[in-house]
Amino acid sequence: MKLPERLRKKAFHLTRELARTEAGLVVLFVLLFAGSAFFLDGAVRRDLDPDTGKNWWALAFVDPKSDDLSFFIDNHSDGNTFSYTVSRNKTVLESGTATIPKGERKTIPLFSGPLTGGKTAITVADTAGKKQEIYRQ
Amino acid sequence: MAFLLSLLIFLLPGYAITRSLRIPFSRIEESIFAFALGVGVFDLGTIFLGKQDIPISKTGILLLVAGMTVAPIALRWVYDFFKNRFPETRDLKEESAYRFRKESSVFASTGRERLLFTAILALTVLIKVVYLSDTAIPTATDLGHHMYWSKLIAETGKLPNYAKIGIEERDGTYALSEPKPIADFIIGEHLPFAGIAIVSGADFFSAFPVDFLLLVDLLSLLTVFAFSVRIGEECARTMRLPLPPFSFGLIALFLAGPLFTLASPEAKFVSGGVVGNVFGNLFIPLVFLALFRSFVERNSRLFAVGIFLSFTLIYIHHLSALVLAFAMIGALIALVVARRNHLDSLARDMKQLVVAPFPIAAFLFVGLFFFTVAMPTYLEVHAVGTALGTPEKSTRTGLSFFQMSKSSGQARVALAIAALGILLFAKSFRRTVTAPLLFGWGVTLIVMTMWPNLLFLNIPSNRIANYLIIPIVLLAGFAFTLIPGLISRDGERPLAPLPGKLLSLFFLIVFTFAAWDGSNDNRTTLPDKPKSEETVQVFAASRYLAPRLSMDDIFLKDHIYIVADSWMKLFFMRDYSYPLSRGYFKRYDDAIKKREQCTLLMISSPNLPGGKKCLADLGVDVIAVNPAYDAAQFGKSDTFSRIYASNTIQLYSKFNR
Numbered sequence: 045m046k047l048p049e050r051l052r053k054k055a056f057h058l059t060r061e062l063a064r065t066e067a068g069l070v071v072l073f074v075l076l077f078a079g080s081a082f083f084l085d086g087a088v089r090r091d092l093d094p095d096t097g098k099n100w101w102a103l104a105f106v107d108p109k110s111d112d113l114s115f116f117i118d119n120h121s122d123g124n125t126f127s128y129t130v131s132r133n134k135t136v137l138e139s140g141t142a143t144i145p146k147g148e149r150k151t152i153p154l155f156s157g158p159l160t161g162g163k164t165a166i167t168v169a170d171t172a173g174k175k176q177e178i179y180r181q
Numbered sequence: 182m183a184f185l186l187s188l189l190i191f192l193l194p195g196y197a198i199t200r201s202l203r204i205p206f207s208r209i210e211e212s213i214f215a216f217a218l219g220v221g222v223f224d225l226g227t228i229f230l231g232k233q234d235i236p237i238s239k240t241g242i243l244l245l246v247a248g249m250t251v252a253p254i255a256l257r258w259v260y261d262f263f264k265n266r267f268p269e270t271r272d273l274k275e276e277s278a279y280r281f282r283k284e285s286s287v288f289a290s291t292g293r294e295r296l297l298f299t300a301i302l303a304l305t306v307l308i309k310v311v312y313l314s315d316t317a318i319p320t321a322t323d324l325g326h327h328m329y330w331s332k333l334i335a336e337t338g339k340l341p342n343y344a345k346i347g348i349e350e351r352d353g354t355y356a357l358s359e360p361k362p363i364a365d366f367i368i369g370e371h372l373p374f375a376g377i378a379i380v381s382g383a384d385f386f387s388a389f390p391v392d393f394l395l396l397v398d399l400l401s402l403l404t405v406f407a408f409s410v411r412i413g414e415e416c417a418r419t420m421r422l423p424l425p426p427f428s429f430g431l432i433a434l435f436l437a438g439p440l441f442t443l444a445s446p447e448a449k450f451v452s453g454g455v456v457g458n459v460f461g462n463l464f465i466p467l468v469f470l471a472l473f474r475s476f477v478e479r480n481s482r483l484f485a486v487g488i489f490l491s492f493t494l495i496y497i498h499h500l501s502a503l504v505l506a507f508a509m510i511g512a513l514i515a516l517v518v519a520r521r522n523h524l525d526s527l528a529r530d531m532k533q534l535v536v537a538p539f540p541i542a543a544f545l546f547v548g549l550f551f552f553t554v555a556m557p558t559y560l561e562v563h564a565v566g567t568a569l570g571t572p573e574k575s576t577r578t579g580l581s582f583f584q585m586s587k588s589s590g591q592a593r594v595a596l597a598i599a600a601l602g603i604l605l606f607a608k609s610f611r612r613t614v615t616a617p618l619l620f621g622w623g624v625t626l627i628v629m630t631m632w633p634n635l636l637f638l639n640i641p642s643n644r645i646a647n648y649l650i651i652p653i654v655l656l657a658g659f660a661f662t663l664i665p666g667l668i669s670r671d672g673e674r675p676l677a678p679l680p681g682k683l684l685s686l687f688f689l690i691v692f693t694f695a696a697w698d699g700s701n702d703n704r705t706t707l708p709d710k711p712k713s714e715e716t717v718q719v720f721a722a723s724r725y726l727a728p729r730l731s732m733d734d735i736f737l738k739d740h741i742y743i744v745a746d747s748w749m750k751l752f753f754m755r756d757y758s759y760p761l762s763r764g765y766f767k768r769y770d771d772a773i774k775k776r777e778q779c780t781l782l783m784i785s786s787p788n789l790p791g792g793k794k795c796l797a798d799l800g801v802d803v804i805a806v807n808p809a810y811d812a813a814q815f816g817k818s819d820t821f822s823r824i825y826a827s828n829t830i831q832l833y834s835k836f837n838r
Contacts, residue, residue: 063295064292064295066207066208066209066286066288066289066290067208068295069208069295069299070209070212072298072302073209073212073399076302076303076306076399077306077395077396077399078185080306080309080310080313080392080395081388081392081395081396083310083314084313084314084317084388084391084392085184085387085388085389085392087314087317087318087388088318088319088388088391089387089388091318091711091713092318092387092713092716092717092720094721097714098714098717099714100714100717100718100827100828100829101827102718102721102725102825102826102827103825103827104725104824104832105824105825107729108729108822108824108825108834108836109729109836176826176827177823177826178823178825178826179822179823180822181819181820181821181822
């Protein structure tokens with residue numbers, strides 16, 4: 045919205061007067077600081093966004109305190125296809141694939157049962173060949 | 182935007198005080214003093230609220246700010262009413278000084294000077310922001326520790342109890358101790374951040390803590406500028422200066438601003454979250470500016486402002502308060518020596534300043550608050566005793582001259598030494614306040630840095646060196662501006678008349694060396710590669726674990742290899758030491774102070790007898806490590822399950838064992 049001519053002239057004269065005074069230096073300082081704060085706020089938001097410019101994913105048990113083996117994959121990587129294998133004492137019990145868009149989580153429910161006799165492991169690999177493993181003993 | 186608006190909780194009461202006191206501040210000075218007074222009023226006011234069990238909530242803070250804004254205005258109105266009823270009680274001298282400030286000011290400047298000011302300030306801010314854009318992400322250890330306490334205040338609405346759990350051995354068994362007091366944290370460091378978070382709703386996992394520290398850092402630069410202008414103003418009464426006072430300020434701003442702007446205690450301390458030191462570097466020169474002007478202008482209100490700001494600093498940072506105390510004593514001794522032939526007039530001047538309504542009111546307020554409302558916690562835990570005494574470690578026995586000049590900038594130190602020589606030997610300055618103040622302040626800090634044993638100081642010397650920057654810059658600016666006047670052929674009494682061109686060449690060389698030295702330091706102060714991907718993974722793991730842990734579950738993490746680990750505690754908010762933490766290896770080899778070894782053994786060797794005993798005795802349930810360094814030993818364990826895995830952090834647990 046364009047200001048009326050009279051107001052624009054007044055604003056111009058005020059700004060020019062301000063620029064000639066010490067108050068103008070204070071205003072300059074405030075503007076420089078405010079600009080810095082906005083810039084840094086944006087930079088930190090980008091840095092703390094798990095997806096922007098990031099390429100990682102995480103694997104975890106939904107309920108690590110119970111016998112439930114259900115797990116989830118949090119995907120923040122560029123790939124979106126994951127293959128998983130469930131094994132007990134190196135014997136494969138179950139396997140599958142999951143397609144997870146970037147920025148989303150997928151929970152894969154598994155059977156529950158007593159965890160006696162060894163190590164139950166869930167190994168997940170992405171399309172780049174990177175693997176993560178979680179396990180219960 | 183909310184963050185910027187929340188700064189009004191400091192500025193409104195601060196401006197109300199400066200306007201009500203009718204001190205002849207310039208606009209720049211008033212802005213700085215308003216902020217600092219506002220922080221002081223906010224800190225002391227919220228301490229009072231907390232001690233009265235009044236919740237430190239949004240309503241409470243807004244009411245406090247409103248009250249602290251209205252009160253000085255109301256008192257001023259009453260004071261004016263009384264003065265108008267009884268005109269013979271008016272102080273015409275102070276009133277005309279306040280009016281005079283509006284008509285003309287030593288801060289008036291030419292277009293060229295304002296352009297230079299803009300260029301220097303903009304360059305300084307640009308360099309700092311470029312550096313901070315990579316380092317403002319919440320990862321710094323110190324800042325994480327401080328923000329824990331601020332978040333605790335914001336969440337509970339109460340003043341925190343500065344204590345932490347530890348590990349102790351009782352009859353051969355390890356156990357978690359009851360929380361024990363810690364003296365390292367002071368309430369005034371945390372209240373401003375808590376206040377901003379409460380009022381604006383700002384998340385601690387954002388840029389706001391660094392933004393606030395940047396503001397304090399930039400205001401300390403403006404203070405150096407303002408102080409130098411006032412020094413120039415006083416010196417102009419004694420001798421003919423080659424430059425106007427505003428240019429004194431510009432030179433000091435140049436030496437303090439874009440040069441060495443990234444080194445400690447500047448931008449590095451801002452991103453590193455060394456909160457107390459950053460506040461100290463604002464409050465110390467501000468106190469000295471207030472006291473300097475109060476002596477020069479014989480203004481008791483400014484003296485009262487100095488008293489109040491000194492008192493506030495005691496509640497913000499113990500080390501800064503200690504440095505201020507020593508520097509003030511040094512300046513006072515220098516003043517007495519400088520005026521040794523006129524001690525009676527000095528005593529009269531000081532009596533006029535001290536025995537006046539506002540300073541007496543300030544002393545009464547200070548005494549009442551200290552003895553009846555709250556004492557700083559470090560006094561209650563007798564921390565002063567540990568700071569004074571024979572230096573115990575090699576890091577506390579003083580820096581060498583080379584180390585000191587490297588830390589403060591060689592060009593600046595060289596100019597500062599020249600200034601000390603001028604102040605000592607040039608007769609022109611004997612009757613000024615500038616000479617003993619700068620000399621006393623500078624020499625005291627140099628002695629504290631290089632020969633702390635002479636003053637019985639038992640504090641890391643590199644920390645003291647961080648306080649040397651301000652007096653060094655003031656002295657360097659003083660020398661850089663005055664030497665042309667003293668040795669120029671056009672000067673009133675030239676010490677060594679030099680032709681103008683040779684003089685200009687000499688100063689061009691000095692200027693170039695100073696600029697090269699400072700910008701070289703900036704260039705070599707490279708920020709660490711941003712660790713944003715590692716950081717978000719650590720925060721995601723913490724967010725996963727926090728709701729899954731009960732109050733009985735014990736969590737241990739590694740400090741050495743996990744990025745942003747000190748911020749993990751903000752997800753749990755159980756204790757300053759929760760999660761427990763494996764520290765740097767050298768910590769466990771401390772020959773002077775015996776340290777518990779469990780936090781080391783439980784991560785480094787969980788399968789060996791020592792580690793197993795610690796795990797069993799302490800009941801540790803979950804351990805967080807960086808898999809690149811510490812996964813192997815847990816992979817071999819038949820008791821730990823791996824419940825969470827990502828590239829840079831894994832969680833191992835003994836749930837259901």
